[in-house]
Amino acid sequence: MMTNSQNPYKGYRFPAEIISHCVWLYYTFPLSYRDIEKMMLYWGIEVTYESIREWCQKFGQQYANQLRRKRTYIADKWHLDEMVVTLKKQQYYLWRAVDSEGNVLDILLQRHRDTQAAERFFRKLLKQQHFVPRVIVTDKLKSYAAAKKTVMPSVEHQQHKELNNRAENAHQPTRVRERRMRRFKSPGQAQRFLSAFGPIRDHFHPKQHELSAKRYRQQLRQRFEDWRDVAGLESAA
Numbered sequence: 001m002m003t004n005s006q007n008p009y010k011g012y013r014f015p016a017e018i019i020s021h022c023v024w025l026y027y028t029f030p031l032s033y034r035d036i037e038k039m040m041l042y043w044g045i046e047v048t049y050e051s052i053r054e055w056c057q058k059f060g061q062q063y064a065n066q067l068r069r070k071r072t073y074i075a076d077k078w079h080l081d082e083m084v085v086t087l088k089k090q091q092y093y094l095w096r097a098v099d100s101e102g103n104v105l106d107i108l109l110q111r112h113r114d115t116q117a118a119e120r121f122f123r124k125l126l127k128q129q130h131f132v133p134r135v136i137v138t139d140k141l142k143s144y145a146a147a148k149k150t151v152m153p154s155v156e157h158q159q160h161k162e163l164n165n166r167a168e169n170a171h172q173p174t175r176v177r178e179r180r181m182r183r184f185k186s187p188g189q190a191q192r193f194l195s196a197f198g199p200i201r202d203h204f205h206p207k208q209h210e211l212s213a214k215r216y217r218q219q220l221r222q223r224f225e226d227w228r229d230v231a232g233l234e235s236a237a
Helices: 016-028 033-042 049-069 115-129 142-151 162-169 172-180 187-203 213-230
Strands: 077-087 090-099 104-110 135-138 156-159
Touching (some): 016 033, 016 049, 016 187, 016 213, 033 049, 049 187, 049 213, 077 162, 077 187, 090 115, 090 162, 090 187, 104 187, 115 142, 135 142, 142 156, 187 213
Parallel strands (some): 077 135
Antiparallel strands (some): 077 090, 090 104
């Protein structure tokens, strides 16, 4: 159990159960803060959307970091890709890396798509994962090859458009949330949201099409227990 000095919920009017539940709803489903406010009111809980936004901004990344540390396995084959994000009529690039199992490894929003930007993303990615992959798969953007020679020259590099569908598909949940949020408001807001969104959403979306119904429910039950653990709640078992 947490002591008062360790309790991140100290001083909040609502208990950890409600706070963590709202954070879970926001990052797992395409809901707005006002949607969650209505859902809470349905259950007789009066909380403002401003409070829910504050909880998500404060606790979302904390939960995401702990879920990332709970991963038991990261494949040594990484797929990298970038997508265009428009912020206040300016074009940015969201760099993303996923492993061969579809786990989102890291993201970085940048203004450019040049070699320097690729190097910056590679270094951030390696720092996050603490190991060098066996192979990376990218499209034919020349910046990837130039950056790889500098940052991880020993890694095998496969460049082919069709080989990188896994990374491209990983952009789809971001596009859904981007539309739901009526575009991201600033680079900082987009980076903060997506850094927490990836690990939390991934955690609650096991590959259902690859699992039997029984196995899928087992995995979800375990992941709910993992969530309760990172949120500092007592086990439901």
